[in-house]
Amino acid sequence: MASGRRRERALVTGVVQGVGFRPFVYNLARGLGLTGFVTNTAAGVDLAVQGPGPACDEFFQRLRSESPPLAVIHGLERQEEPPAAGESEFSIRASQAGARRTLISPDVAVCEACLAEMLDPGDRRHHYPFINCTHCGPRYTIIQDLPYDRPQTTMSGFEMCPSCRAEYQDPGDRRFHAQPNACPVCGPRLWLSDARGNELEAADPVAAAAAALAQGRVVAVKGLGGFHLAADALSEAAVSSLRGRKHREEKPLAVMVADLEAAQRLAALDPAAAAALCSRERPIVLAPARPGSGLAPSVAPRNRLVGLLLPYTPLHHLLLAAAAELGAWALVMTSGNVSDEPICLGNAEAVCRIGAKAERGAIADLLLLHDRDIHLRSDDSVVRVVGGRLRALRRSRGFVPVPLFLRPELVPDGCPPILAAGAHQKNTLCLLRGREAFLSQHVGDLDDLRTLEFFELTAGHLARILEAEPQVLACDLHPDYLSTRWAQEQGRPLVRVQHHHAHAVAVMAEHGLSGPVLALSLDGTGYGPDRTVWGGEMLAAAAHGYRRLGRLRRFCLPGGEAAVKQPWRVGLALLDEVYGPEEAASLALGLVQRRGETLPLISQMIARRLNTPLTSSLGRLFDGVAALCGLREEVAYDGQAAVELEQAMTMPDEPGYAFALRETDGLIELDWGPLVEAVLADMAAGADCAAVSARFHGGLLAGLAAWAQAGAEFSGLDVACLGGGCLMNACLLAGLPRRLEALGLTVYTPAQVPANDGGLSLGQALAAVAAWGRGLVKEGETVLGPDTLEKPA
Numbered sequence: 001m002a003s004g005r006r007r008e009r010a011l012v013t014g015v016v017q018g019v020g021f022r023p024f025v026y027n028l029a030r031g032l033g034l035t036g037f038v039t040n041t042a043a044g045v046d047l048a049v050q051g052p053g054p055a056c057d058e059f060f061q062r063l064r065s066e067s068p069p070l071a072v073i074h075g076l077e078r079q080e081e082p083p084a085a086g087e088s089e090f091s092i093r094a095s096q097a098g099a100r101r102t103l104i105s106p107d108v109a110v111c112e113a114c115l116a117e118m119l120d121p122g123d124r125r126h127h128y129p130f131i132n133c134t135h136c137g138p139r140y141t142i143i144q145d146l147p148y149d150r151p152q153t154t155m156s157g158f159e160m161c162p163s164c165r166a167e168y169q170d171p172g173d174r175r176f177h178a179q180p181n182a183c184p185v186c187g188p189r190l191w192l193s194d195a196r197g198n199e200l201e202a203a204d205p206v207a208a209a210a211a212a213l214a215q216g217r218v219v220a221v222k223g224l225g226g227f228h229l230a231a232d233a234l235s236e237a238a239v240s241s242l243r244g245r246k247h248r249e250e251k252p253l254a255v256m257v258a259d260l261e262a263a264q265r266l267a268a269l270d271p272a273a274a275a276a277l278c279s280r281e282r283p284i285v286l287a288p289a290r291p292g293s294g295l296a297p298s299v300a301p302r303n304r305l306v307g308l309l310l311p312y313t314p315l316h317h318l319l320l321a322a323a324a325e326l327g328a329w330a331l332v333m334t335s336g337n338v339s340d341e342p343i344c345l346g347n348a349e350a351v352c353r354i355g356a357k358a359e360r361g362a363i364a365d366l367l368l369l370h371d372r373d374i375h376l377r378s379d380d381s382v383v384r385v386v387g388g389r390l391r392a393l394r395r396s397r398g399f400v401p402v403p404l405f406l407r408p409e410l411v412p413d414g415c416p417p418i419l420a421a422g423a424h425q426k427n428t429l430c431l432l433r434g435r436e437a438f439l440s441q442h443v444g445d446l447d448d449l450r451t452l453e454f455f456e457l458t459a460g461h462l463a464r465i466l467e468a469e470p471q472v473l474a475c476d477l478h479p480d481y482l483s484t485r486w487a488q489e490q491g492r493p494l495v496r497v498q499h500h501h502a503h504a505v506a507v508m509a510e511h512g513l514s515g516p517v518l519a520l521s522l523d524g525t526g527y528g529p530d531r532t533v534w535g536g537e538m539l540a541a542a543a544h545g546y547r548r549l550g551r552l553r554r555f556c557l558p559g560g561e562a563a564v565k566q567p568w569r570v571g572l573a574l575l576d577e578v579y580g581p582e583e584a585a586s587l588a589l590g591l592v593q594r595r596g597e598t599l600p601l602i603s604q605m606i607a608r609r610l611n612t613p614l615t616s617s618l619g620r621l622f623d624g625v626a627a628l629c630g631l632r633e634e635v636a637y638d639g640q641a642a643v644e645l646e647q648a649m650t651m652p653d654e655p656g657y658a659f660a661l662r663e664t665d666g667l668i669e670l671d672w673g674p675l676v677e678a679v680l681a682d683m684a685a686g687a688d689c690a691a692v693s694a695r696f697h698g699g700l701l702a703g704l705a706a707w708a709q710a711g712a713e714f715s716g717l718d719v720a721c722l723g724g725g726c727l728m729n730a731c732l733l734a735g736l737p738r739r740l741e742a743l744g745l746t747v748y749t750p751a752q753v754p755a756n757d758g759g760l761s762l763g764q765a766l767a768a769v770a771a772w773g774r775g776l777v778k779e780g781e782t783v784l785g786p787d788t789l790e791k792p793a
């Protein structure tokens with residue numbers, strides 16, 4: 001053995017399996033003249049290198065800096081060992097059996113190397129829409145079980161041809177152990193079918209689909225995590241026909257363009273937004289639309305923002321290029337479903353649900369199909385840059401299942417796997433395994449059977465691919481959420497977490513805080529332990545419990561759920577509360593005049609509290625103001641009134657409408673009473689919605705800041721967490737932290753995890769962990785609140 005030789009052993013953890021990590025290690029070690037081995041084990045990638053000290057050091061430095069694109073190194077423990085005698089080469093050893101703690105890569109966009117091959121007429125995969133390699137392509141959506149090997153994926157039916165197999169077996173090849181590796185000879189096939197599912201004769205199905213799109217037809221395109229419905233985004237006729245067939249009259253539709261240059265023609269993209277658009281996660285990026293870009297008005301009616309995304313599958317690249325040749329350089333790409341249903345998955349299912357066999361008539365004229373099955377649906381992710389930071393509005397395809405790594409002090413040793421069932425709307429689940437929090441893809445609104453089935457499939461899938469059987473469950477306090485009922489049926493200890501407490505804990509989890517913090521949960525609606533509808537809450541919150549410090553002044557929701565769809569009910573309820581029924585009926589306000597007939601009925605409902613819950617919801621206050629100023633009295637989708645109210649203004653007008661602070665029931669109340677009177681005075685003076693909105697937003701920022709200051713002084717807390725669906729409002733999300741920081745508070749806001757109900761499961765999971773760590777979790781149910789907050793660690 002030569003002198004000066006060193007042998008180092010290392011365990012690498014993170015996303016290091018199924019991403020080309022072992023061949024990377026192999027090539028790196030051999031290139032540096034090192035001997036040793038690399039292997040997959042239960043704990044991660046185990047490796048040893050032996051050779052001159054400086055070469056070993058260079059190896060470990062480059063291990064981090066040059067690791068494959070999909071690898072995420074989370075831990076790297078180095079240990080010196082006695083050199084092994086007689087070792088003459090570096091080898092990849094067979095994987096060791098046993099329970100593994102693998103991390104599966106998400107589905108990511110096709111890489112540059114594959115794209116170049118696909119466009120090379122001399123390449124054997126020229127124009128092949130399923131080209132992929134170790135650094136790109138489908139993962140999460142095709143894996144059925146572990147270990148992540150081809151037989152356990154939806155590629156199991158395709159046997160590799162000799163050329164593909166040679167690549168697969170060659171450690172020096174970019175496709176070494178690329179499980180979905182395929183080519184035109186041996187892999188999946190693309191075809192075009194009519195709406196009934198009959199294959200159409202087409203030499204080039206992509207060109208035929210592009211021609212149909214350019215003629216204004218709707219084409220269903222099978223993608224990575226489900227079907228898209230595509231239409232020419234520059235043609236008003238095509239887009240409005242798609243909207244009509246999809247029964248989605250108002251909600252904005254996402255638009256795919258070939259590249260960043262085309263995206264810049266449609267929207268003003270700052271560098272952060274442009275980077276997000278081009279990232280390998282390929283989310284939908286919301287950005288200000290450029291007026292006069294040629295985009296059909298029906299893409300995003302009454303909306304200043306447009307949601308853009310770039311191609312992420314090889315098929316998208318081919319289709320966008322072919323359509324652009326025919327003038328259709330921007331395509332609507334919206335999820336392939338009827339409104340509110342989960343996105344379609346299988347070919348036969350697509351024909352039944354969006355093709356000719358659909359109950360309410362075909363949505364798609366043609367279907368671009370293939371025979372690589374999608375095991376698990378995964379919708380497109382949505383992000384937006386607010387306050388200089390990228391914010392996830394929906395965290396799904398491209399991000400899932402990369403976990404959030406929680407700070408060690410947040411998760412006690414020996415904590416069992418915990419599954420949180422999430423919210424009712426925008427549902428996601430969260431499986432906690434040790435310090436890794438795995439948020440699921442977007443499941444959707446749990447009010448139809450299909451979505452519930454998808455929820456259950458996802459729960460089982462997470463447990464299976466992460467090899468973590470949940471021992472404790474967490475869910476919302478709402479007794480009627482299907483997620484709550486499902487959690488109750490599982491026969492495990494269950495931790496019930498109040499909705500707005502969970503919003504706060506989600507933010508704490510993201511930023512590694514254990515609390516207590518001053519939490520502002522600015523939200524639509526959630527179940528309160530006093531059985532009223534909460535939604536504008538100030539809490540002293542730790543992960544394991546909370547105390548309510550303040551709330552928005554309460555008002556009535558006449559008709560309950562109906563008031564959510566019909567903001568005019570909220571507007572009238574605010575007037576009734578401020579002026580009383582008689583005076584309210586005589587107000588010279590457009591809303592009162594238009595709804596004059598129903599006002600006595602609403603007043604009676606309020607007086608007798610008939611189907612009229614009390615609420616402190618800030619989201620509903622936005623709705624009420626939108627109705628008072630005549631902007632929107634009914635909504636077609638969740639949050640529409642608030643979105644349009646925000647977009648009605650350019651800048652918040654400060655100081656704006658005054659809010660008052662008062663003490664009620666031992667709580668610091670933010671009182672909107674003065675605001676209602678001021679809105680009416682402005683309307684009487686002829687103000688328009690833009691002015692009302694600007695003063696509302698300006699007043700709200702100042703009001704929330706004063707409210708938080710009072711809460712901070714009362715509680716002595718100086719760290720604030722902002723969460724809840726109202727932070728979808730960019731004016732609040734960008735403006736409120738600045739104001740609170742000026743008051744001396746340290747402020748945390750959601751970024752990686754959605755502020756809305758899509759992030760709720762993370763908060764529930766961490767709350768359950770903290771409860772477990774304090775011995776609060778017993779058989780049956782544990783409700784977290786003021787009592788559990790007192791429990792010391």
Ligand SMILES: [Zn+2]
Nearest residue numbers: 111114133136
């Ligand atoms: Zn590739």
Ligand SMILES: [Zn+2]
Nearest residue numbers: 161164183186
């Ligand atoms: Zn092949």
